[in-house]
Amino acid sequence: KAGVTQTPRYLIKTxxxxxxxxxxxxxxxxxxxxxxxxPGQGLQFLFEYFSETQRNKGNFPGRFSGRQFSNSRSExxxxxxxxxxxxxxxxxxxxxGIRSTGELFFGEGSRLTVL
Amino acid sequence: xxxxxxxxxALSIQEGENATMxxxxxxxxxxxxxxxxNSGRGLxxxxxxxxxxxxxxxxxxxxxxxxSKKSSSLLITASRAADTASYFCATARLVLQKLxxxxxTRLTINP
Numbered sequence: 637k638a639g640v641t642q643t644p645r646y647l648i649k650t651x652x653x654x655x656x657x658x659x660x661x662x663x664x665x666x667x668x669x670x671x672x673x674x675p676g677q678g679l680q681f682l683f684e685y686f687s688e689t690q691r692n693k694g695n696f697p698g699r700f701s702g703r704q705f706s707n708s709r710s711e712x713x714x715x716x717x718x719x720x721x722x723x724x725x726x727x728x729x730x731x732x733g734i735r736s737t738g739e740l741f742f743g744e745g746s747r748l749t750v751l
Numbered sequence: 752x753x754x755x756x757x758x759x760x761a762l763s764i765q766e767g768e769n770a771t772m773x774x775x776x777x778x779x780x781x782x783x784x785x786x787x788x789n790s791g792r793g794l795x796x797x798x799x800x801x802x803x804x805x806x807x808x809x810x811x812x813x814x815x816x817x818x819s820k821k822s823s824s825l826l827i828t829a830s831r832a833a834d835t836a837s838y839f840c841a842t843a844r845l846v847l848q849k850l851x852x853x854x855x856t857r858l859t860i861n862p
Binding site for chain 2: 640669671678679681684691692694724726728737738739740741742743744745747
């Protein structure tokens with residue numbers, strides 16, 4: 637089985653731009669979660685999607701948004717980029733159904749640098 | 752805010768020695784999980800221990816959970832250079848429907 641695939645792996649943007657990151661979960665997994673990892677804040681939960689519906693959301697501003705498609709692939713978008721958005725964005729999929737507390741399978745991440 | 756807090760923040764030992772990392776949390780949990788992250792890469796799930804379990808083994812890994820003290824420990828026996836990584840505990844509470852990660856312990860195994 638192929639693992640979780642995130643694209644792009646690296647990208648550089650300037651302040652004020654927007655960015656879209658993509659995540660393809662493991663085949664058969666319907667839950668996709670997104671995390672932001674920075675040296676100062678660690679791993680922060682962004683949101684989780686299950687069967688195209690946002691099931692949970694972290695404490696991030698509205699500039700951070702996401703969606704999930706019918707094939708479970710997910711995208712997250714950050715608009716009006718700020719320097720502080722520079723981070724490793726990690727996507728994780730899970731085979732969980734009703735519950736979202738089982739093992740997560742992570743992708744390699746998308747490293748975003750905002751200049 | 753982080754639910755789990757790992758201790759120590761960094762640990763450096765010689766190859767062959769055992770490494771112990773601790774995780775404390777604040778509220779009741781359904782399960783606790785440990786993950787490993789090699790530098791700048793994605794996280795890899797190591798082990799999950801449920802709230803009604805006290806100890807679990809997987810290869811060279813041993814995890815304990817003490818719900819009365821709200822703490823867990825991860826023991827890696829006979830460490831190898833390849834064990835060099837950051838280790839994170841993550842707590843799961845059904846009511847939150849998500850995993851909350853600690854800040855991690857950076858483990859360095861010296862050859």
